[in-house]
Amino acid sequence: xTLELFNTLTGKIEPLYASDGKxxxxxxCGPTVYDYGHIGNFRTFxxxxxxxxxxxxxxxxxxxxMNITDVDDKIIRNASAAGQSIGDYSAKFEKAFFEDMDxxxxxxxxxxxxxxxxxxxxxxxxxxxAAEDIAYKAEDGSWYFRxxxxxxxxxxxxxxxxxxxDGARVSVDEYDKDAARDFALWKATKPGxxxxxxxxxxxxxxxxxECSAMAMKYLGNSFDLHAGGEDLMFPHHENEIAQSECAxxxxxxxxxxxxxxxxxxxxxMSKSEGNFYTLRDLLLKGYRASAIxxxxxxxxxxxxxxxxxxxxxESTNAVDRLRTFHTRxxxxxxxERASNGAAIAEVIRTGEEKxxxxxGNDLNxxxxxxxxxxxxxxVNTAADHGNxxxxxxxxxxxxxxxxxxxFAVLEDRDADLTRAALAWAKAExxxxxxxxxxxxxxxxxxxxxxxxxxxxxxxxQAKRQRNFARADAIRNDLxxxxxxxxxxxxxxxxxxx
RNA sequence: GCACCGGUGGCGAAGUGGCUAACGCGCUGGUCUGCAAAACCAGUAUUCGAGGGUUCGACCCCCUCCCGGUGCUCCA
Numbered sequence: 001x002t003l004e005l006f007n008t009l010t011g012k013i014e015p016l017y018a019s020d021g022k023x024x025x026x027x028x029c030g031p032t033v034y035d036y037g038h039i040g041n042f043r044t045f046x047x048x049x050x051x052x053x054x055x056x057x058x059x060x061x062x063x064x065x066m067n068i069t070d071v072d073d074k075i076i077r078n079a080s081a082a083g084q085s086i087g088d089y090s091a092k093f094e095k096a097f098f099e100d101m102d103x104x105x106x107x108x109x110x111x112x113x114x115x116x117x118x119x120x121x122x123x124x125x126x127x128x129x130a131a132e133d134i135a136y137k138a139e140d141g142s143w144y145f146r147x148x149x150x151x152x153x154x155x156x157x158x159x160x161x162x163x164x165x166d167g168a169r170v171s172v173d174e175y176d177k178d179a180a181r182d183f184a185l186w187k188a189t190k191p192g193x194x195x196x197x198x199x200x201x202x203x204x205x206x207x208x209x210e211c212s213a214m215a216m217k218y219l220g221n222s223f224d225l226h227a228g229g230e231d232l233m234f235p236h237h238e239n240e241i242a243q244s245e246c247a248x249x250x251x252x253x254x255x256x257x258x259x260x261x262x263x264x265x266x267x268x269m270s271k272s273e274g275n276f277y278t279l280r281d282l283l284l285k286g287y288r289a290s291a292i293x294x295x296x297x298x299x300x301x302x303x304x305x306x307x308x309x310x311x312x313x314e315s316t317n318a319v320d321r322l323r324t325f326h327t328r329x330x331x332x333x334x335x336e337r338a339s340n341g342a343a344i345a346e347v348i349r350t351g352e353e354k355x356x357x358x359x360g361n362d363l364n365x366x367x368x369x370x371x372x373x374x375x376x377x378x379v380n381t382a383a384d385h386g387n388x389x390x391x392x393x394x395x396x397x398x399x400x401x402x403x404x405x406x407f408a409v410l411e412d413r414d415a416d417l418t419r420a421a422l423a424w425a426k427a428e429x430x431x432x433x434x435x436x437x438x439x440x441x442x443x444x445x446x447x448x449x450x451x452x453x454x455x456x457x458x459x460x461q462a463k464r465q466r467n468f469a470r471a472d473a474i475r476n477d478l479x480x481x482x483x484x485x486x487x488x489x490x491x492x493x494x495x496x497x
Numbered sequence: 498g499c500a501c502c503g504g505u506g507g508c509g510a511a512g513u514g515g516c517u518a519a520c521g522c523g524c525u526g527g528u529c530u531g532c533a534a535a536a537c538c539a540g541u542a543u544u545c546g547a548g549g550g551u552u553c554g555a556c557c558c559c560c561u562c563c564c565g566g567u568g569c570u571c572c573a
Contacts, residue, residue: 040573228573260567261573299509299510314509370520371520
């Protein structure tokens with residue numbers, strides 16, 4: 001079975017493979033750490049995570065690189081407003097970014113280089129371009145890329161630049177450029193701004209050059225795949241290609257992967273629309289990290305996803321069903337033999353085939369999850385009818401492990417993650433942003449697991465004495481506090497609703 | 498304005514030129530239960546934005562229109 005992906009560069013679905021026969025070398029444009037990440041950012045990183053996990057499931061080894069942009073205009077502006085050095089300022093948001101990625105179950109790339117630690121590589125790359133007069137220095141000391149020298153410019157975004165007159169849209173002389181579309185490689189700095197002394201002069205790198213320099217440093221001049229949000233296609237990725245290929249005269253990335261933007265409640269997410277959410281905002285409202293992950297993955301990466309609170313509730317319920325099912329299969333006592341164990345074995349086998357085929361077909365996560373729910377229903381039915389054996393259970397658990405190696409929602413870390421978000425809000429003096437019910441359930445005054453276990457035991461005792469009034473009172477109290485009880489043959493299970 | 502993407506049941510969302518239009522959530526009835534929850538069973542789109550066309554046959558191909566979204570500028 002092969003993993004095929006749409007390639008923006010060619011406009012076709014093509015097999016993904018490691019061209020060096022060893023590891024899939026891929027680069028993903030990482031965050032600019034100037035603020036907390038929002039769910040739009042995370043949709044991209046989540047789908048890149050699915051790509052990475054799928055590549056591994058299809059047998060590939062990985063060398064995944066993601067940069068951290070820790071110097072840029074916004075960081076400089078915000079750090080100075082906060083009275084901090086850009087190093088301290090960006091370090092705070094880099095840490096927060098990875099906490100959020102962990103909360104969402106996103107794996108760490110193999111290498112995560114920072115822009116500020118690769119200034120020399122960037123300067124060296126610009127010098128190579130300068131040697132061929134493709135890069136030129138403007139009067140203010142900034143360096144630009146001469147687009148006129150790149151006949152292939154626009155091949156990724158398929159833009160037609162013929163009709164666009166130089167200077168028609170931007171005032172050229174403001175930027176001291178030879179042509180309006182020439183883009184900055186190196187920015188001369190204003191006094192007081194953080195800057196680096198290099199052969200290019202005193203200054204700081206442009207945004208695009210970062211990714212070219214770091215991608216090639218870790219992955220070589222040519223590598224397998226480059227990923228990012230759809231907005232990066234132009235100009236960022238186009239410029240990366242131009243710089244890199246003009247410098248090395250070799251193809252840059254073979255395969256380009258772009259994740260579409262999401263909508264929030266039907267509109268583009270923006271602060272002015274009031275529909276802008278960070279992960280932390282949602283956790284403080286009481287939504288679970290696992291539901292957010294599942295929702296963001298439930299629509300394939302090339303389709304627009306409309307993120308809604310109803311959708312979040314739906315995903316919460318769907319994840320619950322999967323977890324309940326997983327627990328049932330794992331903890332149940334299943335017989336060695338059953339009259340119809342072979343039939344369900346076949347259902348599990350075809351379910352796995354469908355699951356892998358769906359992922360292999362341009363990462364169709366919607367179909368992949370449907371395949372798992374097909375198996376879920378069939379197994380529940382078989383189990384209810386005594387047609388489910390211990391070896392069927394093993395096969396089901398193996399399939400669920402494969403499912404979870406992509407979706408990563410079965411393990412329940414939600415309550416801990418919500419508590420961590422509350423602790424953060426408290427430390428930042430932002431506890432007022434949390435839903436009061438969330439504070440009640442998960443805050444320091446909330447019930448601990450031990451408290452709940454004690455109440456559950458008391459209820460079991462009451463039930464044994466047929467004191468149903470007391471038993472139901474305990475159950476209702478717990479429910480009011482967001483704890484849901486489930487009686488079963490094997491005892492009482494509880495979960496946080 | 499130019500370009501691109503989408504419009505499938507109450508909601509979300511797959512999908513294919515021809516088998517009963519996946520799957521999830523929700524809802525209704527039933528089984529189980531002291532009652533619930535979980536689980537299961539049954540039901541929940543004669544129909545895929547509208548109108549034309551191509552075809553033996555279209556939700557899927559072509560044209561027109563309507564609606565929503567996105568890009569063309571910093572943005573995941």
